[in-house]
Amino acid sequence: MGLSKTIWTNPTEFLRNQQPEHPVLFFSPSALQAAARRFIDGFPGMVTYAVKSNPGEEVVENLAAAGVRGYDCASPFEIDLIRRLAPDAAIHYNNPVRSLAEIAHAVEKGVKSWSVDSRSELEKLIAHVPAADSEISVRFKLPVAGAAYNFGAKFGATAELATDLLRRVAEAGFIPSITFHPGTQCTDPAAWEAYIRTAAQIAQDAGVTIARLNVGGGFPSHRLMGVVPQLEATFDLIDRVATEAFGAARPMLICEPGRGLCGDAFTLAARVKALRDDTHVFLNDGVYGSLTELPLIGVIDRVEVLSPEGEKRMGAPLPRIVFGPTCDSVDRLPGEVPLPSDIAEGDYVIVQGMGAYSTVTNTRFNGFGELALATVLSLKV
Numbered sequence: 001m002g003l004s005k006t007i008w009t010n011p012t013e014f015l016r017n018q019q020p021e022h023p024v025l026f027f028s029p030s031a032l033q034a035a036a037r038r039f040i041d042g043f044p045g046m047v048t049y050a051v052k053s054n055p056g057e058e059v060v061e062n063l064a065a066a067g068v069r070g071y072d073c074a075s076p077f078e079i080d081l082i083r084r085l086a087p088d089a090a091i092h093y094n095n096p097v098r099s100l101a102e103i104a105h106a107v108e109k110g111v112k113s114w115s116v117d118s119r120s121e122l123e124k125l126i127a128h129v130p131a132a133d134s135e136i137s138v139r140f141k142l143p144v145a146g147a148a149y150n151f152g153a154k155f156g157a158t159a160e161l162a163t164d165l166l167r168r169v170a171e172a173g174f175i176p177s178i179t180f181h182p183g184t185q186c187t188d189p190a191a192w193e194a195y196i197r198t199a200a201q202i203a204q205d206a207g208v209t210i211a212r213l214n215v216g217g218g219f220p221s222h223r224l225m226g227v228v229p230q231l232e233a234t235f236d237l238i239d240r241v242a243t244e245a246f247g248a249a250r251p252m253l254i255c256e257p258g259r260g261l262c263g264d265a266f267t268l269a270a271r272v273k274a275l276r277d278d279t280h281v282f283l284n285d286g287v288y289g290s291l292t293e294l295p296l297i298g299v300i301d302r303v304e305v306l307s308p309e310g311e312k313r314m315g316a317p318l319p320r321i322v323f324g325p326t327c328d329s330v331d332r333l334p335g336e337v338p339l340p341s342d343i344a345e346g347d348y349v350i351v352q353g354m355g356a357y358s359t360v361t362n363t364r365f366n367g368f369g370e371l372a373l374a375t376v377l378s379l380k381v
């Protein structure tokens, strides 16, 4: 081990010098801040961060430094984290199901914005949250496609129920708002259009003028080489459709991206433990580690392979079965992953776009999961 540094030029420099035996996530603060500025400059409303996608302190601190002033929290832990790291920021408690103890904790911490999707949870809020200055957003769902998987399976009222809930929110003296989430890694902007038009219809049917419309997360990160996220086109569509649908009663807009902000600010390096009989690639990271999401939402093809000396493997791509390190047979990446034909034991497989739902879902199953974090100036290998 030669150099000991706190900030490295790029992943290659770190790998060449440190030859890590455990998986490493490389973090680029400048990439994260650039993503934050892209949202703040382009989105026609307030930009908040969905903490669950990556609750790392370095993430929250850099987002706060870049100007993110609101955070979507789902638990007392996340609320306390934001109160500590960004004390003046707004907290939106947008997990629609909460225990009484969780509600009490949030009230004590000064939370003023909540979401609901059911009568029972709304009555709990009405009974236990002071109405003055408090916003309750009604979350609804639509059967629309576009995202990586169906988010409406767990949360979201039908439009009919949302109409009743919104009326009840207004009657109870809370600030009425509407929220939705089109589904994560949503590459089709048309999903937002359908949701915004339905939100306007719900408000009209309820006879309620809403203060804010939260258009969710779901903004995609760059997972496939050939599919570059068109964020600005989505922002423009949201802006245009909000005006068309609501007219003079257009509410303030909020977005709460998780992946869209943090996804492309991290790059993974996993080491090849073995190339079993020249066919199966065994990595030191897998679906119980930071690659948890891949079987759920598909592979990332922004992959390169480096030798231990930091040289790029240039062999023609050869599809391989890739396993993680645990003894569980589901610990396998989906399908076959095209990797350079000259990949060898001891190499590093570099996966871009690994910031969201990676550090936070990493487990210690089978004694693996020792995941290091290294800060770099650039994520380019």
Ligand SMILES: *Cc1c(COP(=O)(O)O)cnc(C)c1O
Binding pocket: 050, 052, 053, 072, 094, 095, 181, 183, 184, 185, 216, 217, 218, 219, 256, 257, 258, 259, 260, 356
């Ligand atoms: C998970 C979640 C988000 C963030 O979703 P991404 O797809 O990561 O942008 C936003 N809002 C709510 C309510 C969520 O549960």
